[in-house]
Amino acid sequence: MFLKKKTSQIITNSLEIEKLLTNNVEEIIGVDELRKKLLSGRKLRIKFGVDITRPNIHIGHAVGLRKLREFQKLGHTVIFLIGDATTRIGDPSGRDKTRPLLTEKEIQKNSKTYTTQVEKILDADKTEIRRNSEWFDKMSMFDFIKLLTFVTHSQIINREAFQKRIKEGKEIFAHELIYPILQGYDSVVLKADAAVHADQLFNEHFGRMYQEKFKQEPQAIITVSMLVGIDGKNKMSKSLDNYIGITDNSNDMFGKVMSIPDNIILDYFRMATDMPIYEIDKIKTKLESGANPKDIKIILAKEIVKIYYEENEAQKAKENFTKTFAERGAPENIKEIIVNKGTSIYDAVLELVKSKNELRRLIGDGAVSEVNGNKINDIYFKIEKDTILKIGKRRFLKIKIK
């Protein structure tokens, strides 16, 4: 008699596994154990925790998400952990300031937008979405204190961010100290085989430690590469405003990619697109042999937009970009207003500028022109006919006479 066993296929192709373990990976703690597990054919549980302080995911986060997607392609389960309980505390990682506490409402709102965004990348059938309030809300004081007994003071304050603050005489609040403990315990509850992260090494180490205390095999810790922001200097982050959000519209996304400095083009190909390595190598050769980086960036921008939007959307974004910037024309879909004949430019354009003073300055700078090329130097300019006004490179307004 045959038992029809319903197991989803686990792929154990060692070539694929090595790719998984190396592409865009900085470091893996426990790599040998992880490799064994991957080869064993068992379905693994890969944890990925997010703090939901910021409601938007950017393509830097997506490096981790796309690594998770690779695990899913091999048949493994991703546990997308929304840290709604821990978000109330705020992760001190890489922070030299205490985070502001979020309200319950903000957390709820943010966690909702997260799940829809994540679905853009992950395979929903192989994703478990969990919240750590599930267990932390129910945890008794007694159990919590028990968790605390596993770690010492020095284990906690050892972390760089805290040491830095101590040195600088800055405050450390008690609630910040317990953050790694909670995050560590998440791994126990979720029985994680591995955790993917970008800047949570310290916290994930607590996961390993707690799993051992609870007689589990410690999770592997996969540190994915950190994507540099579009300023080319700092890591991509919302607070530095150097990010490309995965919900940015296709035109913005395209334009932001185009604005990155040349020296990070290849990093973006490797970390933010699905392009195979041998293709990226070809691009590298092209760049080295003097291809115009602008053209390469156009390829890059299209590749990135393609991940989050339909292919033709990427093409449209490209055309829009060329029209607006390369040919200095007006993009499609710009705001339109209807005014009386003879309306002064002040009243017409007010919504594009912060104040009339600003507009005066801009006119003085020669920043304001009609799209047909006529530069406006007169601050008392009156609108006499239908036109399209342009301020700087990216502010446009279509004006119609009533």
Added chain:
RNA sequence: GCGUCGGUGGCAGAGUGGUCAAAUGCAAUUGGCUGUAAACCAAUCGGUCUUGUACCUACGGGGGUUCAAAUCCCUCCCGGCGCACCA
């Protein structure tokens, strides 16, 4: 509670009675150069208009001294650090 230091523009951080709408750096905006960039150079970067060494608003809040206050005084609020009280 006591002591002490502090609260300045998006951020960091000067300024201790007039020359302060407030140095400097970062960020931002605009122009130039370009490849759309980056880098670089230059200008701008509270508001209003009649563009004037004009007026209004602004250096945690309120009050005061003064011809004149970010700057001095009083008071309140907030924060750090140290010490202690209570327990």
